[in-house]
Amino acid sequence: MLHLCKDLSTKISRLIVIRQQFLLHQLRAKSSRRFIIRDSDNEEDEEDEIVDKEPEIQEGRLHLFKSRGQHLLTNPRILDSIVRKSNIRPSDTVLEIGPGTGNLTMKLLEAAQRVVAVEIDKRMVEIVQKRAAELGFEDRITVIGGDALKAEFPRFDLVVANIPYGISSPLVAKLVFGENKFRSATLLLQKEFARRILANPGDSEFNRLAANVKLVAEVEFVMDVSKKDFVPIPKVDSSVIKIHPKEDIPVVNLNEWWAFTRTCFSKKNKTLGAIFKQKKKLMELIRLSETRGVEGTFEASDDGMSSEQESDLSSSSNKRISSFREKVIDILRSGEFEGKRPSKLSTEEFLVLLSLFNQAGIYFHDQAKLNTASDVLLASYGS
């Protein structure tokens, strides 16, 4: 009986997706004006434009906002593949970021025990709730209305989502450095972003985010997804990746790690020798140690000193700078890091370098007074 119900609900949800796709293609063919895609991010403006709160893209009157990354995944084959590759267990609670009109959500509900979806657009919240109720899933779904970057996530086992591409960096950081322990996150991302997060040391795309993610997780490529599988068709290509948090992560102060990698990647293709010997960086250290009375604390910042501050530097502080420079060079040479580039360093090498600095009494701190991990992440990766 249960099997029959599940089978029936799978069929109904497929029919809804197919119908939606059919309607959209019909609408596109008939008139591009009827399917409205807007750039506005203005709430009031947006409210004025909502003429019909009915689910789906009926009569082309559901306005989709590019600024919110509203490109709906409509190909049932791709939706099924994403669910299959996510390895959902019947007892799992799945977190979905940005359910949109619920194409993926309905399939997740078929496979998981519970789905918690976080959606910023009130209209989508209503649509997805209504659609879940129509399929009898209302008791197994919670839709949190709000910004996924600010929302507190309840406990979850897996993340499966076609996320808004504009928040990819802070969202990935929030997930992998967040307090929730989870098995994996299967994410549909902009292809270029996916390539960067998948990059290994030595690859041209290897960057700070990849270095940070590698500290705590492994990332696997799942598949590329064609632009044509979305409505409206986006300008960029997409890929699915799967993030597996590591069981054992190195013991390191994460706040310090982020500040350290920010300094290391401030000039990604320069050698560490060139980066750490920059007068600007050395002066920041001197300034901080003077104001805080902490010898050897290195503040990660992209701001330079004002010309006034520079001209105020006395010859004694110049001496401090050069003696500190000597210290830094010694540290880099002791680990054979002076001629190496951050874009080629493995997690282990970054950890060795950080510990060499720490052993010499040099620590890295973020400039702003940040209280929680999410503060640090949002400050680090922006939104």
Ligand SMILES: C[S@@+](CC[C@H](N)C(=O)[O-])C[C@H]1O[C@@H](n2cnc3c(N)ncnc32)[C@H](O)[C@@H]1O
């Ligand atoms: C790429 S669409 C995906 C829709 C749906 N999952 C699908 O595959 O068809 C992204 C969704 O994320 C929502 N969104 C955008 N920014 C968000 C944010 N900061 N927090 C939560 N949801 C957001 C958008 O309103 C949109 O529904």
